[in-house]
Amino acid sequence: MRRTLVSFLVVVAVLGFAVVGYGQEEKVVLKYMTWVNALGAEWIQEDFIEPFQELYPHIEIQHEYVPFAEYWRKLMTTYAAGNPPDLMHMSVGYVYDYADRGILLNLEPYFTRDLSLEEYYAQPMKAVRYPNMETGDLYAMPYAFVMSVLHYNKDMFDAAGVDYPTDDWTWDDLLAAAKALTKDFDGDGKIDQWGFFFQPNYYTLDAAIYSFGGRVLSEDLSTAIFDSPEAEAAVQFLVDLMWEHKVSPSPQVYHGIGNLFEIGNAAMVIGNMADLDVYRNIDSFDWDVAMVPGGPATKVVRMWPDSIAIASSSKHPEEAWEYVKFMINSGKIDRYSGQRKMPIYRGLAESDEWMEYDKVPDKSVYIRAMEYGHPLDFRPNWGEWSAAREAQLEPAFLGQMPVQEAIRNAVEAVQEVLDDN
Amino acid sequence: MLRKRFKSTIGIYGYLVPTIIGLILFNAGAIVASFVLSFYKYDVITPAKWIGLDNYRWVLNSKLFWTAVNNTFKFAAGYIPLSVFLALGLAILVNERIKGVGLFRTIFYLPVVTSMVGVSMVFAWLFNPYYGLVNYVLGLFKITGPAWLSSPQWAMPAVILVSVWKTVGYYMVIYLAALQNISPELYEAAQIDGANRWAQIRHITIPVVSSTTFFVVIMCTMSSLKIFEQVYVMTQGGPANSTVTVNLLIYRNAFEYLRMGRATSMAYFLFAAIMIVTCIQFLGQRWWVHYE
Numbered sequence: 001m002r003r004t005l006v007s008f009l010v011v012v013a014v015l016g017f018a019v020v021g022y023g024q025e026e027k028v029v030l031k032y033m034t035w036v037n038a039l040g041a042e043w044i045q046e047d048f049i050e051p052f053q054e055l056y057p058h059i060e061i062q063h064e065y066v067p068f069a070e071y072w073r074k075l076m077t078t079y080a081a082g083n084p085p086d087l088m089h090m091s092v093g094y095v096y097d098y099a100d101r102g103i104l105l106n107l108e109p110y111f112t113r114d115l116s117l118e119e120y121y122a123q124p125m126k127a128v129r130y131p132n133m134e135t136g137d138l139y140a141m142p143y144a145f146v147m148s149v150l151h152y153n154k155d156m157f158d159a160a161g162v163d164y165p166t167d168d169w170t171w172d173d174l175l176a177a178a179k180a181l182t183k184d185f186d187g188d189g190k191i192d193q194w195g196f197f198f199q200p201n202y203y204t205l206d207a208a209i210y211s212f213g214g215r216v217l218s219e220d221l222s223t224a225i226f227d228s229p230e231a232e233a234a235v236q237f238l239v240d241l242m243w244e245h246k247v248s249p250s251p252q253v254y255h256g257i258g259n260l261f262e263i264g265n266a267a268m269v270i271g272n273m274a275d276l277d278v279y280r281n282i283d284s285f286d287w288d289v290a291m292v293p294g295g296p297a298t299k300v301v302r303m304w305p306d307s308i309a310i311a312s313s314s315k316h317p318e319e320a321w322e323y324v325k326f327m328i329n330s331g332k333i334d335r336y337s338g339q340r341k342m343p344i345y346r347g348l349a350e351s352d353e354w355m356e357y358d359k360v361p362d363k364s365v366y367i368r369a370m371e372y373g374h375p376l377d378f379r380p381n382w383g384e385w386s387a388a389r390e391a392q393l394e395p396a397f398l399g400q401m402p403v404q405e406a407i408r409n410a411v412e413a414v415q416e417v418l419d420d421n
Numbered sequence: 422m423l424r425k426r427f428k429s430t431i432g433i434y435g436y437l438v439p440t441i442i443g444l445i446l447f448n449a450g451a452i453v454a455s456f457v458l459s460f461y462k463y464d465v466i467t468p469a470k471w472i473g474l475d476n477y478r479w480v481l482n483s484k485l486f487w488t489a490v491n492n493t494f495k496f497a498a499g500y501i502p503l504s505v506f507l508a509l510g511l512a513i514l515v516n517e518r519i520k521g522v523g524l525f526r527t528i529f530y531l532p533v534v535t536s537m538v539g540v541s542m543v544f545a546w547l548f549n550p551y552y553g554l555v556n557y558v559l560g561l562f563k564i565t566g567p568a569w570l571s572s573p574q575w576a577m578p579a580v581i582l583v584s585v586w587k588t589v590g591y592y593m594v595i596y597l598a599a600l601q602n603i604s605p606e607l608y609e610a611a612q613i614d615g616a617n618r619w620a621q622i623r624h625i626t627i628p629v630v631s632s633t634t635f636f637v638v639i640m641c642t643m644s645s646l647k648i649f650e651q652v653y654v655m656t657q658g659g660p661a662n663s664t665v666t667v668n669l670l671i672y673r674n675a676f677e678y679l680r681m682g683r684a685t686s687m688a689y690f691l692f693a694a695i696m697i698v699t700c701i702q703f704l705g706q707r708w709w710v711h712y713e
Contacts, residue, residue: 076466101466256542
């Protein structure tokens with residue numbers, strides 16, 4: 001017994017010296033938190049962390065990953081415990097609120113010192129600028145982004161003799177095509193093939209409101225203004241797709257089923273480009289990707305990034321920034337986000353390697369969509385007000401309340417959140 | 422003798438220590454801390470700021486909170502009676518000495534050990550008004566089923582049905598244990614007096630298991646006032662806030678909206694509600710609960 005105790009103490013002492021020894025070599029340890037699963041963690045480890053550590057042997061990255069649903073809880077806890085990570089993945093829905101609380105490092109000086117904006121896609125980067133989307137500083141660095149796109153089932157278009165969507169499609173063109181594509185094959189009064197499937201979520205709804213000439217929030221982000229005639233026309237148009245023209249399934253039809261396009265029951269769908277991961281496995285029909293349609297006022301493609309941020313409390317901001325730079329431009333397509341999201345670094349996104357990466361869709365449409373791109377209002381308290389808005393607009397999409405009334409309730413609910421700080 | 426007794430008391434407390442330490446650290450500590458935090462504006466990531474009773478005032482004035490309270494009580498009003506009746510009914514059935522009774526017990530208990538997430542996803546499919554099996558079967562009887570989870574009127578009944586299906590097996594087992602403790606002489610005596618099966622259940626079974634019923638009602642009340650998982654997975658509080666419950670609101674405020682202080686004040690409202698309801702139940706038991 002005593003002998004084991006002694007040997008135990010010896011081991012502890014040796015380990016202790018070893019640790020002190022490391023300290024003398026000025027080894028920098030960076031704590032790094034992400035929201036991935038085990039496979040994603042493996043990709044991050046092999047495609048980012050390991051090659052980075054080879055380049056910078058004095059930096060050690062301690063990666064901790066949690067599922068997205070638990071990520072924010074966990075991140076908050078590390079702050080409460082006074083032990084936040086140096087590097088953390090950051091979502092568009094939170095970057096404003098976190099920057100507002102002063103816990104993120106302003107990356108603007110680092111960015112202007114080391115990189116040049118022309119080499120990156122500026123539009124999605126607006127999402128992480130604070131306080132203003134156009135003129136503010138970067139408080140996180142996007143590494144990849146997604147955009148809303150129109151996916152369509154080529155087989156259904158061919159069978160109905162409808163021309164494929166084009167870049168200059170408007171919502172009216174989409175409606176006309178959807179009418180021709182909506183079918184009740186067996187004549188039982190139940191629609192078997194829907195022309196257009198969409199869910200009235202933040203990227204479909206908000207982009208539609210802007211494309212009809214409306215806005216969701218006022219420019220200073222203090223007022224909910226989607227009760228303008230333009231915004232109302234946009235919501236009315238979307239509701240009419242379900243209830244007036246009956247070319248789109250209502251929530252009653254798709255609840256619990258999920259994506260009707262994926263299972264071959266709808267000819268078109270507005271989704272985000274990360275759906276590529278799922279659609280890539282479809283072999284029962286041919287599909288392709290097009291730009292979302294424009295409205296009477298303009299065309300808006302909502303695009304929003306996944307980013308990485310540095311804690312303002314980090315003791316090693318320079319080393320952390322090195323990792324950020326490595327991540328956004330590691331020189332090759334990483335497996336973590338590179339396959340299904342667009343790299344923020346233009347050199348990589350526009351390279352033949354990325355464009356050819358998977359053969360199915362014509363990816364040049366993403367590049368052409370950039371000129372219409374904007375992140376729109378993911379701020380402030382976005383999670384709370386967008387949930388409040390969705391709940392109040394839902395009766396309109398369920399066909400149980402006039403659009404005007406639902407919008408009035410929604411504006412009131414959103415305003416309540418905006419006023420509440 | 423006394424010393425021996427003292428020693429064994431020490432031993433007993435010794436065994437209790439780990440649990441008590443755990444309770445103090447992880448439960449009592451959190452309970453006290455959250456009470457203190459309910460007077461602060463606190464987002465967890467930055468230091469808390471004292472705001473007195475503002476959180477409580479906000480909660481009382483919040484339409485959404487009262488919607489959640491209303492929904493929570495609606496759930497309880499459906500879930501508690503259904504659970505008690507079905508659990509007792511099933512227990513009486515599987516208490517019979519028939520072939521394959523073990524199999525039936527297992528089948529009724531199975532949902533209890535199934536993951537709520539899986540259950541919720543499957544039921545979301547089943548309840549789909551357009552493609553779902555539930556309305557298809559209703560259609561065979563010429564009944565047009567409601568839109569269930571996508572209808573503000575029917576979403577809560579659907580959540581209640583799923584919750585009852587999921588947990589009734591647990592209460593069935595509790596009732597089964599109580600039923601097997603009933604002395605067969607009672608039934609024999611009743612039979613001799615000419616009581617039929619229904620009269621036996623009414624005058625023997627129900628009164629004798631009333632203490633179990635009391636326990637089941639208390640458990641059901643607590644779990645239904647704390648309902649969270651089902652609505653979090655199945656409806657996310659929708660459609661149109663018709664299934665937002667108090668606990669869901671607490672969770673969202675605490676972990677999604679950066680409003681921990683407000684969430685803790687809601688938690689105290691919930692705590693008070695559970696406390697009051699449970700006290701009433703304890704006071705009321707002398708009118709209907711019989712202990713042997």
